[in-house]
Amino acid sequence: MNNILKAVLAANLIVITVLVFIYPPLMIAPGKLIPGHKQLETNCFACHAPFRGVASERCTTCHKPVDIGRLLTTGQAIVKPLNSPLFHQQLNSQDCLACHNDHAGVMRFMQQGRFNHALLKKATSEQCQNCHKPPTDLLHQQITGNCAQCHTQEKWVPTTFNHTQYFSLDGDHKTRCVTCHVRNDYSRYTCYGCHEHSPVSIRRKHIEEGISNFDNCVQCHRSASEHNIRNEDGKRNSENDDD
Amino acid sequence: MTTSLWRQHILPFCLLLGLLAIATLAGDYLLHQLKLVWVGRYLGIPGIVLIIISLTYSLRKRKVITVGNPKSLLTFHEFTAWLGSLLVLIHAGIHFNAILPWLATVAMSVNVVSGLVGKLLLGQSRRHVQGEREELQLRGFSMFEVEQALFWDAVTLDAMTKWRKVHIPIFIVFVILALGHIISIFLFWGWV
Numbered sequence: 001m002n003n004i005l006k007a008v009l010a011a012n013l014i015v016i017t018v019l020v021f022i023y024p025p026l027m028i029a030p031g032k033l034i035p036g037h038k039q040l041e042t043n044c045f046a047c048h049a050p051f052r053g054v055a056s057e058r059c060t061t062c063h064k065p066v067d068i069g070r071l072l073t074t075g076q077a078i079v080k081p082l083n084s085p086l087f088h089q090q091l092n093s094q095d096c097l098a099c100h101n102d103h104a105g106v107m108r109f110m111q112q113g114r115f116n117h118a119l120l121k122k123a124t125s126e127q128c129q130n131c132h133k134p135p136t137d138l139l140h141q142q143i144t145g146n147c148a149q150c151h152t153q154e155k156w157v158p159t160t161f162n163h164t165q166y167f168s169l170d171g172d173h174k175t176r177c178v179t180c181h182v183r184n185d186y187s188r189y190t191c192y193g194c195h196e197h198s199p200v201s202i203r204r205k206h207i208e209e210g211i212s213n214f215d216n217c218v219q220c221h222r223s224a225s226e227h228n229i230r231n232e233d234g235k236r237n238s239e240n241d242d243d
Numbered sequence: 244m245t246t247s248l249w250r251q252h253i254l255p256f257c258l259l260l261g262l263l264a265i266a267t268l269a270g271d272y273l274l275h276q277l278k279l280v281w282v283g284r285y286l287g288i289p290g291i292v293l294i295i296i297s298l299t300y301s302l303r304k305r306k307v308i309t310v311g312n313p314k315s316l317l318t319f320h321e322f323t324a325w326l327g328s329l330l331v332l333i334h335a336g337i338h339f340n341a342i343l344p345w346l347a348t349v350a351m352s353v354n355v356v357s358g359l360v361g362k363l364l365l366g367q368s369r370r371h372v373q374g375e376r377e378e379l380q381l382r383g384f385s386m387f388e389v390e391q392a393l394f395w396d397a398v399t400l401d402a403m404t405k406w407r408k409v410h411i412p413i414f415i416v417f418v419i420l421a422l423g424h425i426i427s428i429f430l431f432w433g434w435v
Contacts, residue, residue, distance in 0.1 A: 053433020
């Protein structure tokens with residue numbers, strides 16, 4: 001029994017070993033290749049260097065960075081509209097494997113939709129709108145550029161910006177961003193963008209109260225509530241809170 | 244087969260084997276939930292290292308090494324091999340890509356089962372069947388009646404004995420298949 005078992009196991013191992021060399025994609029490859037590389041399926045060493053893996057230089061031998069998105073590897077022009085703009089030409093270095101992998105089994109481990117923006121040249125990385133469509137919600141419709149004010153290149157959400165810590169957008173302040181941030185410049189604001197507040201009326205009200213420093217409104221006013229007023233140091237005024 | 248052998252020995256064995264399966268699924272689930280799926284790719288390394296370390300007992304048993312208490316080393320062998328197998332199973336995940344590593348996983352799983360048979364079932368089952376046999380003989384049953392009463396227990400015991408014998412040959416198969424997988428990884432992956 002033992003000898004028969006050993007012989008059967010040895011025979012199986014020999015068959016498996018032979019199959020590895022005859023059908024390497026089936027036996028050892030981590031999943032199918034992408035359709036575009038199907039013809040390379042039986043030639044592992046077209047991309048892999050023994051013990052050194054895949055080098056980007058091997059990719060760029062066929063996929064010339066300057067032609068990516070413009071020409072096929074056969075030299076024919078790409079006619080169908082591209083889903084993404086041309087940006088491979090704007091990369092600092094050609095690290096193809098940072099984003100691409102051809103085997104289905106390996107792609108499963110990659111974080112989909114993640115792109116290391118550090119690969120882009122600085123000037124290109126600041127032009128978000130070249131690659132990203134702005135969201136269509138009411139807030140973003142009013143904004144052009146300056147994405148980095150709220151978003152990082154690591155993650156779209158969470159944003160780094162919480163408007164309430166500066167001013168709560170309640171009451172009549174649920175308005176368009178440009179009402180306060182003229183020309184979508186979020187480094188500045190004005191409270192005189194609507195009919196309610198005018199420099200003359202604000203000045204008169206504050207002088208009546210003996211307040212001379214009223215240039216920076218949000219230093220004392222953090223919401224539409226007339227009772228939510230802070231002193232000049234930014235601390236809550238408890239007397240007003242009790243009103 | 245009497246129900247006692249099933250209840251007392253085979254059921255706990257199934258439960259312990261199920262624990263390995265549950266731990267594997269839980270590990271895989273956690274990696275997915277924590278978005279650490281990539282970690283699974285590397286769990287094969289500590290897994291195989293633990294399995295190699297577990298072989299200390301095998302070396303002691305065959306007197307290749309002479310230090311160490313065999314009983315403690317056996318416990319160490321069981322623990323490290325079980326844990327190593329768990330890591331390899333999580334590493335394998337539920338993704339079916341290449342055939343060779345999956346054959347290695349199957350061989351390892353068979354090896355684990357045969358190991359558990361040896362640990363949990365064989366000795367106790369032998370004692371159980373022997374006890375039953377002696378009791379029936381004391382109660383005046385003939386040899387034929389005793390053998391008839393214990394027929395299914397004897398068949399089960401025989402199957403377990405054979406299963407136990409698979410442990411070493413199937414381990415060698417696992418080693419060869421795992422080596423094939425490891426060599427292919429070294430050959431094609433960019434380690435440098």
